[in-house]
Amino acid sequence: METKSPNSLQESPTPSGTERTSEDGIQLLKVVKEGNIELLQQLLEGGAEVNFQDEWGWSALHNAVQGCREDMVNLLLHYGADPCLKKKNGATPFIIAGIVGNVELLKLFLSKGADVNECDDNGFTAFMEAAVHGKEEALKFLCENGAEVNLSRKTKENQKRLRKGGATALMDAAENGHADILKILLDEMGADVKAHDNMGRNALIYAFRKSDNRNVEDITRLLLHHGADVNVRGEKGKTPLILAVERGHLGLVQMLLEQEHIEIDDTDSEGKTALLLAVELKLKDIAQLLCNKGASTDCGDLVMIARRNYDTCLVKFLLSHGAREGGLSPVEDWKPQSSRWGEALEHLRRIYRPMIGNLKIFIDEEYKITDTSEGGIYLGFYEGQEVAVKRFSEGSMRGQQEVSCLQSSRANSDLVTFYGSESYKDCLYVCLALCEQTLEEHFAMCKGEAVENEEDVFARNVLSSVFKAVDKLHLLCGYTHQDLHPQNILIDSKNAICLADFDESLKWAGEPQEIKRDLQALGWLVLYVVRKGELPFETLKTKSNEEVIQLSPDEETRDLICCLFNPGDNVQGHLNGLLGHPFFWSWENRYRTLRDVGNESDIKKGVVQSKLVQLLRPEESECPRSFAKWTSKHEVENWRTFPVFAREISRSGHVCL
Structure with a gap:
């Protein structure tokens, strides 16, 4: 009987093609990491998959670039390695060449089709990586070959919603303590020192992010010399001055206090000023420096904190600079009127903030109501009353229009209540009644709640209020709104409706077309409200008048919209007549x-x-x-x-x- 050899093919199963490819690929990565070019050549000649990638997307080419093995890189390319192959995080061999700062490899990959501004999934380019890792020659080479010096980091949409990304190479160099790179970027390459990331942080904030940044003083000096914003905010609302105090760095604090526009009493998101932190951290020299530079001692119970730290010298010093025993007066028992903004209002009321005239405000994300084209709308307190504060630049024409229109319409109860305005540091703050939601937000929250064959009291009340508001705006105030849409119609805590946003309003000079634009927008609004917001307002604006009329669900609505689109000659008093239209009659x-x-x-x-x-x-x-x-x-x-x-x-x- 014939016996079989233990090494015969029948006894040893042959690996599948996939298994063989994986084994060869793993071996390929291994020999590249070991730097064995002879064995690498043997594997490639034997048919190993040159573009094999491990679970993180590393290929032999990526590893060869990381090891600065130009000979291996050329060999791999000769055998068909993809010069643009991406790792799991989107990094290409070109970007890795930027990390290691190998100019020859950067040059090679550019010749193989790499884009000098290509980025990985986190938005890092080769230029940014060179700045992160302090690779001066690579940075200069990339700049000479078209790299965008001020390119901001692009991120995926889910990251962008979290306000991630937006950083530049300048911020990377500052964060990682590369003063020499920072100087090249600023002096030779025109880096923008005023650039902000998506959280509003600039390079100055980045310089303070790592506690082991030994060059922070040199970097801060460079950035300030080139005009960096000294009052910018970082994590938890901390300014560079507050961060310098937290580091206990007297020289940095002194340098920052020498800046002309320094806000010495600015607070972080917990309401702490630089002085309060200095006292808490037992930094007597810094506390004294801040007081001598004019820091307010009315920012907390400084004396009690100093006593608790057994620092009698600091107690005497603070008392001599106006600090009071017991600190701030206790906040009386208070409850916000707003349910939506209540928690943020309670926090804002509790923390210390320097007053701007009669206004208490903190420009921070926690207190932001919404963005605007100029400066955003924030929560605030005006003469103790909770308000929405619309922020403009000091010379803004829109801001002037808003205030002018609001001042002329104070008696109009259908318009948002105007409390007053304040100006400070090149900004205009317009203080208005705080409402709970916009009409657009209301319909977004109430989708699917409409009931057929029931009287739509809400629609009638909303449109009646808006018609009255616009009518009084035209007749009594002499203005046209010019920006009527659902986001400008507000609903307060008692479900009352008011019209807002007058920064595009015009003083009426007898031109019928200006009033007709308001009437046209009201026609769209009528259909938007009657249809419960199911037809987006911006979509309605793209449709013809005939299409809008045909989309009306009933005869009253159709006729009312027709009257708005075709007002006749008496445009100024047209709305007053329409308030008696059957659309506004109750079923009773x-x-x-x-x-x-x-x-x-x-x-x-x-x-x-x-x-x-x-x-x-x-x-x-x-x-x-x-x-x-x-x-x-x-x-x-x-x-x-x-x-x-x-x-x-x-x-x-x-x-x-």
């Missing part, structure tokens, strides 16, 4: 109107020439149904087929609603 009033019309003498006697009788006769009326069918209050929803009839009754004076 509609029923009573029908009942009263039924008692008209012309109808009882059947006077054929009577306009009312003609309207009610089905063979002559434009309306598809007869008045004879209106027999009970339960059929009142059928009134939607009688807008012309209803308006005729209203105009003829037969019925008073």
